[in-house]
Amino acid sequence: MINDESKKRKYYQALVNRDSTFDGIFFAAIKTTGVFCHATCPARKPNYENCLFFETAEEALLAGFRPCKRCKPLSFPQGQSPLVQKMVALVEENPEKRWKDSDFSELGVHAATARRQFKKNYNMTFVQYARARRMGIAMKSIRTGEKIINTQIELGYTSSSGFHDAFSKIMGRTPNMSKKMITLYASWIDTPLGPMVSIVDENFLYLLEFADRRGLEREIERLRNRLNASIIPGTTDRSNQIESELNHYFDKGLTLFKTPIMLLGSDFQKSVWKQLLTIRTGETATYKDIAGLIGNPKAVRAIGNANGANQLAIIVPCHRVIQSDGTLGGYGGGVERKKWLLTHEKTAAQCLLK
Template identity: 40%
Template structure:
């Protein structure tokens, strides 16, 4: 859709000037003088307001004759990792116990520098560190299944037990011998039309689903590790894979409800508020006051709002469906523009023929 409301145009232009990541996927700015289009975080020199138009999808920008910017690469960065990064991850996952070297990447026409930069920016670690985390997660699961430490160490490419033990303790927090009853939090990255998200899970279920640019994300990671007495390491399990599938279906307009198992450490009150959030129907909204009344705590509006703010599982626990008493949109960890997009997305798909997968 071409944006025509002047206030929205001004807001989007300011977001472009600020390189505001909350607007990634919300709009695509097309520059009439160069015939290119960009995402909000583009580092290129900013065009004048009179020389731009805004669309809500990059397909509309392409259909209007604009071509993707070579600096911000909007068709890649607004949705998913660059093709070379995806290819590198796929190569590694085919043989996760073997180190994928820079030489091997080059043999497959993959730039090690590009992959390194992307992982540093999006995971805060190098690709080699990412590989080590995956191997340690695999070793952790094999230990729990009864496999011997010596066999695991050498199968994982380590030349000594001491080297394996050092790396294992660094990531898991305890030695292989003392970690059998430990838990770990696995973190994976998924892409959405509103920008990338991190999904975290233990063996009990999903414990975090947040946009990667959420300001409180680092604090949430620390809280989770403390509450669950577990370390966060890169990896996947059945819960993260199911979450990725269901979130993709949600954004494709094919899903109203979520079946993925959740793990929500918190106080009894917080969990009662989060359960109340899950009862808000798709395409509808509630106020904080309505939530408080439903919980039979009509005067606890601020406490309810605070508990909403501590929700670590976006979209699946739909705090985006809560609005102010006056009907205005209120605070949302992923940004108000994303909140607005999600509500409009649900309204648009409310009466369409969705694959109505029930919550069981």
């Protein structure tokens, strides 16, 4: 998601003016309607505060937005191959479908050909697109918190089974209560760095991630399998608590989160995450530092993997771990977010010292 204020203003003006030179440069997502559009979309223009801007269609899909039916943003660039048009249409007809090579054979298409043509148009493979679309269905439900039947109708399913299948691809259940599973609640949190998703029960926070993070589907799958859990849109005191604390963090530089958390991972991963919790706001540590602190100086690469498996963004501050040469290194939420968080926290820490 684009966070630069001047760029967002520029893109919003292009959206208002329907400036065709910006088609394919950005995608505008409309929070009030749940769709994303091209700059030239003929629909009535939303207010600035209701817009998010993305550089790629995949980012918009993963954040829970669907392609606008009026401007059809996935039909750009013009003159795309009939194969790509057909593939986009097939996903929209059946977004819960998990595509396999055999599915392409039935269409008389080689999987590699489909992958190459889709990648050329959208900078993502067809499988990536289909996965992002599935994820968007779950995110839409979480973001709006609407009743299941309302979501089903809005998504255009003519029968309940289609929506149930799509939802359960992500959340691991059909939207009916199950006595054999525990229930977790997923809610949507808007932040200056883009929307986040929290997953909680009545007592603990289990997951907090940016909605457009690649791999979020796998994280949710690991969580629900480990706990034998069903996940439904909803809130508890814990989700309200973490939303309030995040607002305080972004607005006033909160340095200590008090929301009870549950760390789910291997003993090694937990040892790494507990060390991350000791890194003070405004400070950083290297992967090598963390390896030494847990008594395993050769585990630098494993430290990086444990960071990547962290499911509690910001709360367990893996963004405070950098390379030994001072470069930022990777971050699941994106390097630009990592840079922003470190700068924000450094400023907050300096204010506390005054």
